[in-house]
Amino acid sequence: xxxxxxxxxxxxxxxxxxxxxxxxxxxxxxxxxxxxxxxxxxxxxxxxxxxxxxxxxxxxxxxxxxxxxxxxxxxxxxxxxxxxxxxxxxxxxxxxxxxxxxxxxxxxxxxxxxxxxxxxxxxxxxxxxxxxxxxxxxxxxxxxxxxxxxxxxxxxxxxxxxxxxxxxxxxxxxxxxxxxxxxxxxxxxxxxxxxxxxxxxxxxxxxxxxxxxxxxxxxxxxxxxxxxxxxxxxxxxxxxxxxxxxxxxxxxxxxxxxxxxxxxxxxxxxxxxxxxxxxxxxxxxxxxxxxxxxxxxxxxxxxxxxxxxxxxxxxxxxxxxxxxxxxxxxxxxxxxxxxxxxxxxxxxxxx
Amino acid sequence: xxxxxxxxxxxxxxxxxxxxxxxxxxxxxxxxxxxxxxxxxxxxxxxxxxxxxxxxxxxxxxxxxxxxxxxxxxxxxxxxxxxxxxxxxxxxxxxxxxxxxxxxxxxxxxxxxxxxxxxxxxxxxxxxxxxxxxxxxxxxxxxxxxxxxxxxxxxxxxxxxxxxxxxxxxxxxxxxxxxxxxxxxx
Numbered sequence: 383x384x385x386x387x388x389x390x391x392x393x394x395x396x397x398x399x400x401x402x403x404x405x406x407x408x409x410x411x412x413x414x415x416x417x418x419x420x421x422x423x424x425x426x427x428x429x430x431x432x433x434x435x436x437x438x439x440x441x442x443x444x445x446x447x448x449x450x451x452x453x454x455x456x457x458x459x460x461x462x463x464x465x466x467x468x469x470x471x472x473x474x475x476x477x478x479x480x481x482x483x484x485x486x487x488x489x490x491x492x493x494x495x496x497x498x499x500x501x502x503x504x505x506x507x508x509x510x511x512x513x514x515x516x517x518x519x520x521x522x523x524x525x526x527x528x529x530x531x532x533x534x535x536x537x538x539x540x541x542x543x544x545x546x547x548x549x550x551x552x553x554x555x556x557x558x559x560x561x562x563x564x565x566x567x568x569x570x571x572x573x574x575x576x577x578x579x580x581x582x583x584x585x586x587x588x589x590x591x592x593x594x595x596x597x598x599x600x601x602x603x604x605x606x607x608x609x610x611x612x613x614x615x616x617x618x619x620x621x622x623x624x625x626x627x628x629x630x631x632x633x634x635x636x637x638x639x640x641x642x643x644x645x646x647x648x649x650x651x652x653x654x655x656x657x658x659x660x661x662x663x664x665x666x667x668x669x670x671x672x673x674x675x676x677x678x679x680x681x682x683x684x685x686x687x688x689x690x691x692x693x694x695x696x697x698x699x700x701x702x703x704x705x706x707x708x709x710x711x712x713x714x715x716x717x718x719x720x721x722x723x724x725x726x727x728x729x730x731x732x733x
Numbered sequence: 734x735x736x737x738x739x740x741x742x743x744x745x746x747x748x749x750x751x752x753x754x755x756x757x758x759x760x761x762x763x764x765x766x767x768x769x770x771x772x773x774x775x776x777x778x779x780x781x782x783x784x785x786x787x788x789x790x791x792x793x794x795x796x797x798x799x800x801x802x803x804x805x806x807x808x809x810x811x812x813x814x815x816x817x818x819x820x821x822x823x824x825x826x827x828x829x830x831x832x833x834x835x836x837x838x839x840x841x842x843x844x845x846x847x848x849x850x851x852x853x854x855x856x857x858x859x860x861x862x863x864x865x866x867x868x869x870x871x872x873x874x875x876x877x878x879x880x881x882x883x884x885x886x887x888x889x890x891x892x893x894x895x896x897x898x899x900x901x902x903x904x905x906x907x908x909x910x911x912x913x914x915x916x917x918x919x
Binding site for chain 2: 386387389390391392393394395396398399400401402403405407408410411413414415417418484485
């Protein structure tokens with residue numbers, strides 16, 4: 383063996399050039415299964431995708447010289463649309479969480495079926511450059527934390543009208559939750575007073591800078607965009623289950639005994655380890671109209687379904703979803719929660 | 734019926750084999766995100782062929798074979814992503830984390846960079862030969878080319894590396910290697 387061959391062998395085996403990658407095997411398996419299922423459906427269009435992919439890559443490799451600073455520098459021919467995601471707090475930012483965030487966001491971008499995108503980790507920020515600007519809904523899919531919680535409802539009602547926020551209005555508020563077999567839980571005063579003041583107006587539905595705390599009580603608004611414009615507020619118990627207990631999510635067309643009304647829903651499957659607990663809780667709540675379960679995503683109630691009968695493995699989030707809304711929600715759930723809260727800044731193009 | 738069982742087997746295979754596959758992917762592609770993409774694509778192939786004897790026998794070897802082939806042929810996702818900034822020690826270049834006394838590292842680093850300039854098939858041949866330690870015949874079988882092509886690709890790649898790294902390396906003896914016919918690399 384020559385010196386060069388020996389050097390080559392040593393180099394290829396030198397762990398310093400191939401630092402261990404801490405990719406989560408679960409995430410990898412999920413991604414592969416998702417592509418596996420999708421490919422069975424789209425095989426007829428695969429050729430088009432491949433051709434597009436080649437064109438995209440060629441263009442991208444010509445324009446990017448390895449550095450991404452150019453992405454956020456507006457050029458004379460107009461700025462490239464880009465989204466800069468900066469961590470909201472520094473506490474959870476590590477190379478590992480940034481790397482995981484990049485993986486998850488890359489999977490979400492893939493799910494949006496955009497023709498061309500480029501994601502880079504630049505310092506503590508993630509930079510997504512795009513061929514065309516994202517819609518507000520798409521921006522949310524990309525940057526949203528994706529913290530899903532299933533919470534039992536303590537009480538619910540129409541939101542406070544600002545004028546009527548008087549003492550008489552507050553007097554009607556419950557001090558304990560509606561009991562569901564056994565003793566009624568008592569909400570902490572701070573969350574109760576937050577619930578009392580919730581107006582759920584357009585700008586306050588999504589709490590700014592929300593950081594999820596599944597072990598705490600929560601006062602939250604219903605998302606009217608997927609609930610036929612209904613406005614409501616909820617006082618919620620600590621989370622019974624979170625997105626970590628899910629094994630998958632997909633958008634499906636709603637069917638009732640084979641009859642469809644063209645409405646979309648999101649189907650969830652629970653991991654085997656929690657299926658018993660899911661059954662116990664839903665058994666307890668079945669048939670109760672006032673205090674069921676709320677499905678909360680990043681501090682907003684997406685759905686508060688009536689539980690017809692107990693379930694364990696699979697659940698559906700129903701609402702007045704359009705196909706896109708259902709797919710976006712399924713994509714966020716399927717790819718897990720980001721380990722970091724990001725604020726998104728849009729550069730170039732209009733939103 | 735056995736779809737769920739297959740997915741379960743597949744998941745346990747992935748959690749056991751993933752670190753090694755990613756390492757191999759890094760050696761092939763030279764980058765961590767590209768390695769992840771490559772491994773993902775290859776695993777998709779493995780999952781689809783799950784019941785074939787070759788997969789049942791040794792799914793890791795099968796996956797590595799798909800990786801090498803996907804890498805040396807043409808393959809891409811619709812988007813791409815990469816790490817460009819220095820995020821932490823995790824992404825530091827080798828020279829910045831090692832003591833300067835390690836003289837061999839300078840050569841290795843130069844060689845590692847030179848590998849990035851090789852055509853994909855040539856790099857794949859080198860990885861199979863010097864990282865996986867496979868015979869020329871096995872390499873030829875994996876890549877679906879003749880052993881002659883394997884030899885010519887390897888010697889061409891080594892010559893190229895010697896040029897880049899610096900001329901004072903002795904090339905392997907060319908015993909029995911001149912080929913009557915040169916096949917075109919893709």
